[in-house]
Amino acid sequence: MKKFEYKKLKYRYIKNWKKKWGLGFFIKNNNIKINEGATCINYSQQCFEGVKFFLKKKNNINFNSNRFQKSCNKILSPIINLFIFIISIKIISFLNFKYIPNIKLGFLYIRPIMLGISKNIGVKTSKKFLFTIFSIPLFIKNNLINIKSVFSKRVIDNLGNYKIGSNYITNLINNYYIKKYNFDDYIHINNFFFEEIGTSNFIIYKKKKIISPINKNILPGINKFFFLYFLKFKKNIFNYNIIFNTINNSKKMLSCGTAIYYKQVNLIIYNNKILKFKKKYFQKLINYFIKKNV
Secondary structure (H helix, E strand, C coil), X not given: CCCCCCCCCCXXXXXXXXCCXXXXXXECCCCCCCCCCEHHHHCCCEEECCEEECCCCCCCCHHHHHXXXXXXXXXXXXXXXXXXXXXXXXXXXXXXXXXXXXXXXXXEEEEEEEEECCECCCCCCCCCEXXXXXXXXXXXXXXXXXXXXXXXXXXXXXXXXXXXXXXXXXXXXXXXXXXXXXXXXXXXXXXXXXXXXXXXXXXXXXXXXXXXCCCCCCCCXXXXXXXXXXXXXXXXXXXXXXXXXXXXXXXXXXXXXXXXXXXXXXXXXXXXXXXXXCCHHHHHHHHHHHHHHC
């Protein structure tokens, strides 16, 4: 399995909430039975997270657990205790241990999900919730990508930094159409500001500075912050509105997300203009970073 796609592994975790959390179970059945009137189906009261678990490596889950709690709080769902969240992920990794790829090839991608499952047809918060965790093996591919810009906001204003399902409908639509033009990905643009590459953060290198946008429409990515911390640049720029001229005058561009990991951008088409980026520097840096941290 070389693509980012679902694969049934042996075990997953499931836990229900009705006024309080019940016991959690590790089960083999990968099907969830949900009523047709559930709020997660009708009104998108759901959120999720993406966690990487490497073989024979100290795995940092704290960032993802805090981000998941923030998303749960935003959609008015109960909060999962941090200890239960982290221990459940570690147990899932242990139970599905034989599926974890070699550390040089990939990792176990773990998907915690919170779903509102009450039978609500009126617009109101759910009284019942389901928390579940499943996992798939994922293999690292650090190839070059070609990008076409898309003139649309990815998310509802001020909700982009929460990992909730309703933010991803634009990606579903764009993914469908972009493949017709044989491009690998696309950039989301809001008021002429470049925000994200698909569902991933991005970093550009310009005049010996590392520049990456951060605002309320952008989900803070752990891979981006790990990479920036590794570089130890003293002149990192975070709150920076990136426009076309900023990208046009930069030398390198990197896409980084939980699932896709790190990919170097080869070219961008924007307003019928083609921008090409130098290939060598960032790729060597990525390889060195992965060698040191993976």
